[in-house]
Every structure is written in structure tokens, then in C-alpha cells.
Amino acid sequence: MTSVLEIRNLHVSVADKPILKGVNLLVKQGEVHALMGPNGTGKSTLAYTLMGHPLYVVTGGQVIFKGVDLLELAPDERSRLGLFLAFQYPVAIPGVSVANFLRTALNARRRAANPADKGIPIPEFRKLLKAKMDMLQVSHDFAGRYLNDGFSGGEKKRAEILQMATLDPEIAVLDETDSGLDIDALRIVAEGVNKLAGPNMGALVITHYQRILNYIKPNVVHIMLGGQIVESGEADLALHLEERGYDWVREKYQEKAEA
Amino acid sequence: MSEQVAELEKLSEYKYGFSDNVHYAYQSQRGLNAGVVRTLSGMKGEPQWMLDFRLKALDIFNKKPMPTWGGKISLDLDEITYYTRPSEKTESSWDDVPADIKNTFDKLGIPEAERKFLAGVGAQYESEMVYHSVQKHLEELGVIFLSSDDGLRQYPELFREHFGKVVPPTDNKFAACNSAVWSGGSFVYVPKGVHVEMPLQAYFRLNAEGTGQFERTLIIVDEGAQVHYVEGCTAPTYSRDSFHSGVIEIIVKKGARCRYTTIQNWSTNVYNLVTQRAVVHEGATMEWVDANLGSQLTMKYPSCYLVGEGAHGEILSMAFAGPGQHQDTGGKVVHGAPNTTSKITSKSISRAGGRTSYRGLLKVYKGATGSKSSVVCDALLIDDKSRSDTYPVIEIDENEVTIGHEASVSKVGEEQLFYLMSRGIPKDQAEGLVVAGFIEPLVKELPMEYAVELNRLVQLQMEGSVG
Numbered sequence: 141m142t143s144v145l146e147i148r149n150l151h152v153s154v155a156d157k158p159i160l161k162g163v164n165l166l167v168k169q170g171e172v173h174a175l176m177g178p179n180g181t182g183k184s185t186l187a188y189t190l191m192g193h194p195l196y197v198v199t200g201g202q203v204i205f206k207g208v209d210l211l212e213l214a215p216d217e218r219s220r221l222g223l224f225l226a227f228q229y230p231v232a233i234p235g236v237s238v239a240n241f242l243r244t245a246l247n248a249r250r251r252a253a254n255p256a257d258k259g260i261p262i263p264e265f266r267k268l269l270k271a272k273m274d275m276l277q278v279s280h281d282f283a284g285r286y287l288n289d290g291f292s293g294g295e296k297k298r299a300e301i302l303q304m305a306t307l308d309p310e311i312a313v314l315d316e317t318d319s320g321l322d323i324d325a326l327r328i329v330a331e332g333v334n335k336l337a338g339p340n341m342g343a344l345v346i347t348h349y350q351r352i353l354n355y356i357k358p359n360v361v362h363i364m365l366g367g368q369i370v371e372s373g374e375a376d377l378a379l380h381l382e383e384r385g386y387d388w389v390r391e392k393y394q395e396k397a398e399a
Numbered sequence: 400m401s402e403q404v405a406e407l408e409k410l411s412e413y414k415y416g417f418s419d420n421v422h423y424a425y426q427s428q429r430g431l432n433a434g435v436v437r438t439l440s441g442m443k444g445e446p447q448w449m450l451d452f453r454l455k456a457l458d459i460f461n462k463k464p465m466p467t468w469g470g471k472i473s474l475d476l477d478e479i480t481y482y483t484r485p486s487e488k489t490e491s492s493w494d495d496v497p498a499d500i501k502n503t504f505d506k507l508g509i510p511e512a513e514r515k516f517l518a519g520v521g522a523q524y525e526s527e528m529v530y531h532s533v534q535k536h537l538e539e540l541g542v543i544f545l546s547s548d549d550g551l552r553q554y555p556e557l558f559r560e561h562f563g564k565v566v567p568p569t570d571n572k573f574a575a576c577n578s579a580v581w582s583g584g585s586f587v588y589v590p591k592g593v594h595v596e597m598p599l600q601a602y603f604r605l606n607a608e609g610t611g612q613f614e615r616t617l618i619i620v621d622e623g624a625q626v627h628y629v630e631g632c633t634a635p636t637y638s639r640d641s642f643h644s645g646v647i648e649i650i651v652k653k654g655a656r657c658r659y660t661t662i663q664n665w666s667t668n669v670y671n672l673v674t675q676r677a678v679v680h681e682g683a684t685m686e687w688v689d690a691n692l693g694s695q696l697t698m699k700y701p702s703c704y705l706v707g708e709g710a711h712g713e714i715l716s717m718a719f720a721g722p723g724q725h726q727d728t729g730g731k732v733v734h735g736a737p738n739t740t741s742k743i744t745s746k747s748i749s750r751a752g753g754r755t756s757y758r759g760l761l762k763v764y765k766g767a768t769g770s771k772s773s774v775v776c777d778a779l780l781i782d783d784k785s786r787s788d789t790y791p792v793i794e795i796d797e798n799e800v801t802i803g804h805e806a807s808v809s810k811v812g813e814e815q816l817f818y819l820m821s822r823g824i825p826k827d828q829a830e831g832l833v834v835a836g837f838i839e840p841l842v843k844e845l846p847m848e849y850a851v852e853l854n855r856l857v858q859l860q861m862e863g864s865v866g
């Protein structure tokens with residue numbers, strides 16, 4: 141069965157300030173949606189809210205994922221249900237290696253499914269991680285480095301995609317994963333996303349640049365403005381934005397832009 | 400306890416003959432006085448000089464005030480039993496062992512036989528065997544690794560030459576107490592140029608005797624020699640005696656290297672007040688690696704006295720305080736010669752109302768030119784109920800030195816937890832992972848099996864399942 145993430149009229153506040161003001165969106169496994177929009181319009185807020193960040197308070201609306209009320213779940217439960225967020229600003233965990241972290245994450249999944257599970261055997265885990273690192277052309281010594289600690293901007297983004305590849309989600313939200321990647325890295329990461337996207341994964345790709353959409357072909361492009369999705373269209377909407385900027389959107393939805 | 404002792408006495412009688420079996424009609428009594436000291440020394444058959452040393456220490460103990468630093472000691476020193484002959488120790492059974500400790504054994508998957516030993520109610524014969532095969536290998540190298548009582552008996556001159564020189568009884572009240580009634584602990588001598596490849600593990604030796612309240616360890620690393628000594632174990636160690644006060648003296652001679660690793664996880668009824676110090680000679684290196692997880696109150700500040708040119712001292716200390724616990728730990732380095740270097744790294748974690756304190760002293764004497772020292776102490780608070788303080792003292796009498804001091808207190812970050820949880824890791828495990836990362840610089844210095852166990856134990860502590 142195809143997994144579906146459905147966002148209905150979602151309202152979210154941060155520190156009592158309303159940010160999202162009625163977002164509607166439906167992402168299915170196998171689909172790629174692009175989400176664009178000016179700085180500060182609430183794209184990351186949407187991403188964090190979906191994942192369950194405690195600072196983002198839902199004041200209205202619903203999110204249904206695989207028939208479950210997502211908003212009732214803790215972040216770890218959401219993840220284990222098949223949701224993934226590639227962070228715009230990944231957090232460093234000094235002293236914890238990428239490999240150790242990923243093994244812990246995989247084992248948490250296995251244990252949630254079967255409390256008696258002994259965890260993934262180490263040789264099997266090594267093989268899996270190696271395969272994923274090769275797919276994303278990440279050097280193997282990545283596995284031994286402390287998670288995001290002293291990583292360059294691009295390395296952090298690659299580490300996010302490596303995590304995504306390892307955890308194998310059904311719906312992934314990629315928050316500006318393309319920012320900070322060099323041209324080669326962008327291609328490699330995009331190819332990686334494509335390999336995963338296929339029929340097994342749906343993606344919500346938050347981006348400012350049309351460039352990544354040359355590699356990852358979106359089914360739909362959405363524009364967010366003032367905490368709402370105001371326009372949705374086909375891939376050429378992104379090209380259109382690239383040429384003309386957001387002014388025409390702001391003009392068209394003036395009252396929302398000012399909200 | 401008596402069962403264990405009886406078994407051990409049998410073993411020693413028939414196999415190894417290292418413990419005498421004479422029965423003395425001696426009743427243990429409370430409080431510390433000359434009578435107790437004389438009886439103890441007499442029963443051990445000690446030379447006159449040791450008895451004199453003990454009596455003098457007793458005098459000092461009586462005159463010295465309680466330390467004004469450290470944690471709150473709610474102990475009536477007159478109510479303590481300072482020496483109990485093993486055969487008279489009261490029967491202690493598995494049923495008396497607190498449930499939380501049994502629980503932890505379960506979680507750590509400690510084998511049945513070993514549990515009883517760790518809980519102080521049984522012996523472990525397997526490690527006894529290991530100890531004796533280790534002994535044979537060490538003998539071939541000329542290395543001495545004995546209990547301090549045996550050391551005094553078998554190497555009276557070497558023992559007397561160094562004993563009580565690094566930590567004199569006058570040092571502090573608890574050192575005086577230990578000097579008066581010490582029993583057990585290790586005596587180690589590594590001859591010139593000998594490198595002992597495997598770590599010497601007190602665990603094996605101690606298993607044969609049970610742990611003592613007033614252990615006294617003396618380690619002499621002769622010129623150019625190298626040794627790593629490991630004391631303690633990660634599994635919780637249950638003791639019915641609430642007052643433990645050890646003294647560790649180490650002499651690292653010219654060009655030698657010594658590492659002393661402690662993992663302390665006493666049951667939470669224990670006061671653990673330890674004086675540990677090394678004198679480090681020319682071009683020699685001393686490293687203390689010290690992890691304290693258990694006890695009600697720990698006061699322990701491993702020290703290095705750098706007395707020879709180019710001597711190097713390093714102290715890596717980790718403390719974890721849970722509910723009702725106070726870990727008052729740190730380090731002390733004295734630079735007394737030119738071009739000496741030192742490094743103190745302290746990592747502490749406080750959880751669920753626990754308290755950690757870093758107490759450090761860095762002293763550079765005039766003439767210790769070109770000396771360098773860096774002190775880094777990081778504290779991690781798991782919640783708002785917990786507490787951490789630093790009390791660093793720095794005294795520099797020489798201008799030509801380089802000193803660095805950094806201290807930080809951080810909380811387990813909400814962002815870190817959210818990030819880890821967003822990958823499917825439950826909250827308590829996520830906290831555990833952050834903590835494991837925090838202590839990684841220390842853990843990676845430990846022998847492999849200790850590192851694995853320590854990590855597991857910290858995870859358990861974080862889940863709050865260890866009392």
C-alpha cells in the first residue's frame with residue numbers, strides 16, 4: 141500500500157507567534173514535491189513541525205501519516221513510522237561516531253518492532269553502511285568521525301543523505317539539502333535521492349534553487365508565502381521563479397505576504 | 400563473607416600458601432585507638448617500624464581536623480569498625496544485597512558466579528586462576544605484584560624505602576587514618592627498563608582477598624620501565640562498610656612511564672575518600688585515568704608531583720553523580736622542575752539531583768621555567784535538579800610558564816536530543832548517547848573490555864535503573 145502524508149489546514153506558532161497559517165499538502169510515496177518560497181516564510185517551520193520539534197506548537201489542523209495522527213507521536217516514533225527530515229542545520233554530537241549513531245538508530249527501529257531483537261549484527265551493519273557510503277561516494281572514514289562535529293557545510297549535508305539512505309524512510313523532507321554543496325556533490329546527492337525516491341520513497345524537497353530540480357524531477361512545485369502554500373504547479377514553476385523572483389507572487393497574494 | 404574466606408583459606412593453604420590460618424581471639428571493636436592498631440599490626444606479624452609508623456599516624460589522625468574542603472561527611476568516626484579479621488566478619492548473604500544492585504547485575508549480564516563476588520558474598524575462582532598465571536609471567540620479568548601485606552613481608556627493605564614517602568600521614572586526616580589501619584592494596588615493583596605489556600589488574604588480585612576499607616597501594620616504576628595498573632571494575636561493588644579511605648603512592652623514576660586507571664562504582668552507601676599521588680622524576684610520565692560512578696560521596700584528587708626536569712603528568716578524570724550522590728573529584732599538579740608539562744582533563748555528569756564538583760590545584764614553583772600546563776573541565780547537566788561546581792586553584796611563582804585553563808558547564812541540548820530522536824532513537828537512549836559522546840575522550844583511553852562495560856553502565860545510569 142502506498143504511504144501518504146497528508147497535511148490539513150495546519151497552523152503553527154513559535155514563541156506565541158503564528159508562523160504557519162493553514163498549510164495543506166499531500167505527499168505520497170513515490171512522489172517528489174518541491175517547496176520553495178522567500179526566506180522566513182515558514183518552510184523549515186513546516187519541516188520541524190512534521191518531525192515534532194518541541195518548540196513548534198500546533199495551534200490548529202491535522203497531519204495524517206499512514207492513517208495515523210502524526211501530531212500525537214514523539215519525534216522518535218514519527219521516525220520509526222517512516223518519516224525522515226534532512227536538517228537545514230544538522231546538529232553536532234561530539235564523541236559519537238557516525239557508525240555508532242546509525243547502528244543505534246537502526247537498532248531502535250528493530251527493537252520497536254520486536255523487543256527481543258538482539259540488534260543488527262556488526263558485520264551486517266558494516267556491509268550495509270559501506271554500500272550506502274559507496275552509493276553516495278562518501279569516503280569510508282566518514283563512519284568513524286564524530287557526528288557532524290567539525291564537518292564542513294557540504295559534509296553535513298552528505299551525512300544527512302547517508303542517514304536517509306541507511307534508515308530507508310517512506311517520506312523524506314529535505315530542508316535545503318542542496319545549499320552548501322559543491323557542483324559535484326550536488327549531482328551525487330541528487331542521484332542518491334533519485335535512487336531512493338523511486339516507488340519506495342516520497343520526498344518534500346525544500347529549496348531556493350531550481351538547480352537541484354534539474355536532477356531531481358519534481359511532480360509538483362509549491363510556493364510558500366506568509367505561512368501558506370499559495371501556488372502549486374508543474375516543474376516549470378521553479379524555472380519561472382528562477383527567472384522572475386518572488387515579486388509577482390507577492391503582488392498576486394499581497395494580503396498574505398503582509399500577514 | 401566467612402564462607403568466601405573459608406574457601407579461600409582452603410585454597411591458599413593447599414595450593415598457594417599465601418595466607419596464614421592462625422586463629423586469634425580478637426573481637427573487633429568500634430572506633431580507632433592504639434589497642435586496635437597494636438592488635439592489627441600484631442596479627443599481621445609486622446616489624447616494629449611499621450607498628451611505630453601506625454601509632455604515629457594514629458596520633459596525627461586524632462589531632463587533625465576534618466578536611467574543610469570536599470563534600471559533607473555525615474559519619475561518626477567513632478562508630479566505625481576499623482579492622483575486622485576476615486574469619487570474624489559477620490555472615491553476609493545474597494539476600495542482604497540490595498535489589499537495585501542485583502538488578503544492575505542482571506542488566507549488565509554478569510555471570511552468576513561473579514555476581515556473588517562483586518556483592519561481597521562469594522569468591523570467584525576463575526580470576527584466581529588468571530591471577531596466578533599472570534603472576535608466573537611477571538616473575539619471569541622480575542616484576543613484583545603482591546598485596547601490600549605480602550610486599551612488606553617479602554621485600555621489607557624495598558617496601559620500607561618507599562612506603563609513606565609520597566603520601567605522609569601528615570598529609571590529611573584520611574591519609575593519617577589509612578596509615579594507622581591500612582590493610583590490603585597492591586605492592587608493585589617494575590625493574591629498570593622492563594616494559595609490562597599487559598595491564599596489571601588489581602581486580603584479579605583483589606578477588607582472592609575481597610576488597611578492603613583502608614587499602615594501601617605502593618607502585619615503584621624503576622628507570623626506563625613502563626607499566627599500566629588497572630584498579631576496580633565497572634560492575635557495582637557492594638560493600639557493607641560505609642567508610643573507605645585508600646592511599647596510593649607511586650614513584651615514577653627517570654624516563655619511566657606509569658598509567659594508573661581506576662574505575663570506581665561503589666554502592667551508594669559508601670564514602671570513598673582517597674589520597675592518590677605520584678612523584679614523577681626526570682623525563683618520566685605519569686598518567687591517572689580515573690572514573691568515578693558509584694558511592695555516596697567521593698573525594699579524590701589524583702596528583703602528580705613533577706620533581707625532575709621534563710617530567711610529564713596527566714590526569715583524566717570522569718565523574719557521574721546520580722540521585723543523592725556527590726562526586727568531589729579533580730586533580731592536582733605541582734611543577735617543581737624546569738620544562739615540566741601537565742594536562743588535566745575533567746569530565747563530569749550530574750543527573751537527577753546528583754552533584755559533581757571539580758577541585759583542582761595547579762602549583763608552579765619558582766625555577767620551574769618553561770613549564771606548561773593546561774586544565775580543561777567540562778560539566779554536563781542532564782536536568783535542572785542537578786548541580787556542578789568548579790573550584791580551581793592556581794598558584795604560579797614563576798613567570799616563564801604557559802598555563803591554560805578552560806571550564807564549561809553545558810546542558811544536554813534540546814537540539815541534540817531532537818536531532819537524535821528524529822532518527823528514531825528514544826529519548827533516554829538519546830540522552831545516553833550524548834553522555835557517551837561527552838565521556839568518549841576518557842573511555843577511549845581505557846582497555847577495551849572496560850570501555851565497553853563503562854559505556855553500558857553509563858547507559859544504564861542514564862535510564863535511571865541504577866540506584
Ligand SMILES: Nc1ncnc2c1ncn2[C@@H]1O[C@H](COP(=O)(O)OP(=O)(O)OP(=O)(O)O)[C@@H](O)[C@H]1O
Pocket residue numbers: 154155159177178179180181182183184185186195228
Ligand atoms: N525557534 C524559533 N524561535 C523564534 N522564531 C522562529 C523560530 N523558528 C522560526 N522562527 C521564525 O519563524 C519564521 C519562519 O522561519 P522558518 O525557519 O520556518 O523560515 P524558512 O522559510 O525556512 O526560511 P529560510 O528560507 O531562510 O530557511 C521566521 O520569522 C523565523 O524567525
Ligand SMILES: [Mg+2]
Pocket residue numbers: 183184185228315
Ligand atoms: Mg529554512
